[in-house]
Amino acid sequence: MKRPKIAPPGQPGLSRRNFFGSVVATGAAEAAILTVPVEAAQPAAGKAAAPAAQPAAAPAAGGDLVAAVLKVNGQTHSLRVEPRWSLQHVLHDHLGLIGTKAGCERGECGACTVLIDGIARYSCVTLALEAVGTEIVTIEGLMNGEKLGPVQQAFVEEDALQCGYCTPGQVVSVEALLRKTPQPTIEQIHEGVSGNLCRCGAYQNIFRAAQRAAELRKAGR
């Protein structure tokens, strides 16, 4: 088993794919990375047991907004955000890019996967502020006007979805894979989407769609 690669300084969080390449190599049902500060998950000292199922307490006091400039799908947005807001939250709730879904908000399911500087990352465990200065691409950014991009088209043809909730994240992961590895092996495809859970279980069709997308891209479509 390989060791997890630690992101170089200045990179937002771990690379999702590098991490999975190392951790999920055994083929067990691992699906998680955690990059939120661990201490943030502890209840405040002196308090009774933390209420059940709350998300981790924020590391910074809420309410104070700071300026952030985000470049998303080629467009520059000047925003005011709380330092604790995740990139997923800002994309989905503030920029209206609803294709970037929250599924777990702790880097376990991959529904929120976006490209940051061309690499697939969990936007729920990336702070919006961490993404300042990067090029962000969401599912909407893979469209060509109202036309589907090649990966999206392949997903339609191969029926690589059921409910469609994890689908934007799956598409973005396949896009990231093909940008780096235009003609992936089946193992590389398994690896490439292993950080994206699909409870409906459409994985086999997702694998086929990745192969089909590679063909479509090669044909320049």
Added chain:
Amino acid sequence: MAEATVKPWGETTVVGKPTPRIDAYERVSGKAVFPVDVILPNMLYAATLRCPHPNATVKKIDVGKAREMPGVHAVLSDADPEARAVGWYSPPAGATQMMSRLFDPHCRYEGEEVAAVAAETQQQAWDAVRAIQVEYRTQPFVIGMEEAMKPGAPLVHSGSNQVAAPREIKRGDVAKGFAEADVVLEETYRTSTEIQAPMEVHGSVARWDGDHLTVWDTNQGPFGIQSGIAKALNMPLSKVRVISSYMGGGFGSKQEAGKYSVIAALLAQKTGRPVRLFLTREETFLCVGNRQSHIMKLKAGVKKDGTLTALELTGLGEIGAYPSNASVGYQIGDLYKCPNVHTQELMAFIHAGRQRAMRAPGYPQCNWALEQMMDSLAEKLGMDPVELRLKNISTICQLENKPYTSTGLRECLTEGARVFGWKEARSRPKGDGPWLRGVGVAGGMFGEQFGPPATAIVRLNADGSVDLNIGAADLGTGTKTVMAMVVAEELGVPLDRIYVENADTGTTPYSRVSGGSKTVFGDSPAVRSAALEVKARLLEMAAEDLKVPQSDLVFKDGAVTAKGGKKLTIADLVQPRTRQMVVGVGRRDPDLVDKIVRPFATHFAEVEVNTRTGEMRVLRLLAVQESGRVMNLLTYRNQVQGGVLMGVGFATMERRILDSTTGKMVNANLHDYKIPTAKDVPAEVTVLPIDPHDTECSLTGAKGVGEPSTIPTAAAIANAFYNATGIRVTTSPITTAQILTLLAERKAKG
């Protein structure tokens, strides 16, 4: 139009063909608006304070500090009369008083609702929830069903932890059956609690316009949610609109109105602003359902020739803190021909989240027991497991004493064995170790298929395009696509000219919840009827236009053709053009009274097991399924593959773990609670549909698909594991840790 006058389809041109989803574009482009994507102007965000203890009473609650937090607009708790007025959890039959209320001071499981906050941002709402001060009086709890049934166990409700009188199936005389048997085996099987875990978490956005409430809610059927909300808030149905045109999976857990919908509505009313309340992933693990764990003691008798003589099941199911239906016995009473059957099932309250339906509720559990027992019986008799099953096939539903419209089980077994290469695979050497190979089989059936009420509206536009209006939610099963294909088949209108409006109580006709694998079975006949009505109206109009008798006209490929070959498209006909629209309303005829409709399945599995490391790999799975007519081969295969993979999860990894000292769930997240990933898909999963050409089951010939596809997977894997290792795994899931334990036990025994 009455079904009786309509002929079943013969060869079809659209139905059955592998057809991409009509709404795939919306789902792959990110444009589909799921309830979680509804972001309204001026909307507030809500969060819920939940009890951290498995059994506690709220002694004192102070929301003062929370109210003063930045961005907070409202706090709702049991102190508010509008919340106090909302009763929750219907009592078992016989009683009338609701068992709890929206924020009941007595919290009977970890995660029960205590208070809620609405604030400008989601983060502020959580800040305020953390600022609510609660003094709990904790009480003893019980989290295991066997412990719960012991005298002196902490009680979840007053009286007893036994939920209701035992459920029984009784046929013949089991004592006599066992006396007649040549082989009698008895074994106790256990399954673990499984969580539905759909990718979209549960939640709602609520908005009031005066006294009219609109709720965008992620669910499997908006009409049930609408009536649940209306009942809780004492409102007429006409004032509550629920929209769930897209939803991110349910698997049974989104069939009933959630407290979150009502809390969002009350907070929205209080603040005069729309309120969004979605659960966190962790909350969904605690509060919105599970497949209950079950203990099943099964005794079976069989004659030397393989004829079953008796089946006896004693079952205990773990239902959680409030009543639900957790019966498992159906397949014992109906899967195989057996004259003497007795099942006795109890359900136990425990201090944990309540059970809800999960994909074929009760069926995989029972199948885990029954199909492993069949495997053991076959071995004892020296019979092939496929042969033993074939020996005991019934064409009659023994529980109703009526024939099935079709019984695909035999063909599932024989065709499956042929395609899988069963005989050869079974006789192959298992290997020299440490990897050993084995193959196993399990049959199964789903016991709930009922149709009406179902209504569909087909509106043919002046240009020949069509709007189809149905109430059913599409859970990702491809419902909208299948229904559009039915219209395309009848009217000859291409799919890209059909728009489907669905799952909105404000705009679509009533449909029952998409559960029980009944949506296509129940609603597609109504859609066909509606299309046929449009066709009948068109022929009437064409006859008048052309001044010829109707009998001289035929409707084919979207056009009316007269004798002599004159062809008029819909757009050519005067009357539809004048009216701008031809409307057909279709209803489904009642279910058959003299026959029973049931789907069947058989799964074949090949596994390899490392006897040193305890790893198991599922190499091959063949899912043979008889669900009547295949409506869309593409989505059919996809759905069955998904059912198989969920079965792999049940068999090999999924398990809610409650900590015995605190009563809390320790794996309430997608890291610690394992569901299958891309890496857990068996190298080869093959779907083999069996079409019995059932012309009686419904007007479209289709039966249910979704649930039978997940029923026999786990038992087939367990039987393959036994075939490889000679070790019977009676408790699910078959984890590496369990395999190592069982291997060590065998070694110790020598």
